[in-house]
Amino acid sequence: MSAQVVVVTGASGGIGRATAVAFAGRGDKVALLARGEVGLRAAADDVRTAGGTPLVVPVDVSDADAVEAAADRIEVELGPIDVWCNVAFTSVFAPFSEISPAEYARVTQVTYLGFVHGTMAALRRMKRRDRGIIVQTGSALAYRGIPLQSVYCGAKHAIRGFTESLLTELKHDGSSVHVTMVNMPGVNTPQFDWVLNKLPKRPQPVAPIYSPEFVATSMVWAADHPGRRAWWVGVPTVYTILGNKVAPAFLDRYLARTGISGQQTDTDARPDDPRNLWHPADGEGGRDFGADGRFSEGAWTRDPQVWASRHHGTLAAAGAAALAGATALLARRR
DSSP, rough: OOOEOOOOOOOOSHHHHHHHHHHHHOOOEEEESSSSSSHHHHHHHHHHHHTEEEEEEEOOTTTTTHHHHHHHHHHHTOOOEEEEOOOOOEEESGGGGGGOHHHHHHHHHIHHHHHHHHHHHHHHHHHHHTTOOEEEEEEGGGGGOTTTTTHHHHHHHHHHHHHHHHHHHHHHTOOOOEEEEEOOOOOOOOOHHSEEOOOOEOEOOOEEOOOOHHHHHHHHHHHTTTOEEEOOOHHHHHHHHHHHHOOHHHHHHHHHTTTTGGGGEHHHHOOOOOOOSSSSSSSTSOOOOOOSSSSTTBBBBOOOHHHHTTTHHHHHHHHHHHHHHHHHHHHOOO
């Protein structure tokens, strides 16, 4: 496969950083979009080391005009955009009653509207060429809300809603542009170090926790196999989505009992903990947080569900063959 031009928002850390490096490993040209310049410079180094060509574009995805200008620059310097991955987000860990309207608006502007702005910029260019792939970073929390994350869950639900609407419009138009959503489990990213936290303890992902490098492979896979509208990454994602379809009231009670304590570590929160809501935690003079957070020990780097999801056609064929063989065997015995 010849080198592609790939855009990754939120590329300075976490899943975005790992996704950029995963594309770079194939020799792709990778445009790195984020606010934090320290993290962006380090991400560019990672991309070069992996074998890709980086382009650093500092941008706040909540600014639609800035995202549009970034897309113009990318196409001038790297070429036509083949893949656009929306990853950037911010959040607040707090009960709903403790989140201010301004904080809610800011998270929504970045985490929801940032995806909208990125999708708009990508589509303006892809539709006229009638090719291209948009990969939305989703979550199990796009299907099931949990305590302490009302603003994040709301944004992820909104992303799923507008993405599904867009899918129907592209199909109606007979467009060859694809959009897909990769729904993630809990991942060991720096978000648990830098989101605005109003809890007494430092936050943690809902276990089991996956490595960002592992889930990034699903972002690349989704870009290479764009026919599917959504991907579920990890057994917990499957349980959460299906469980909410079957027994949402049970999950309400279960999460009410376990969801608050289960998302907090034993470490006290501190007033000087980094916060990236209004300004990047890895801004000038800050530090590079990298792709991985502080939960690397025991983080999952494989999951049979992911293999099964990617090879469901093979599994279906094997199942059909086994059923046919069993049927033939029973017929002979009769």
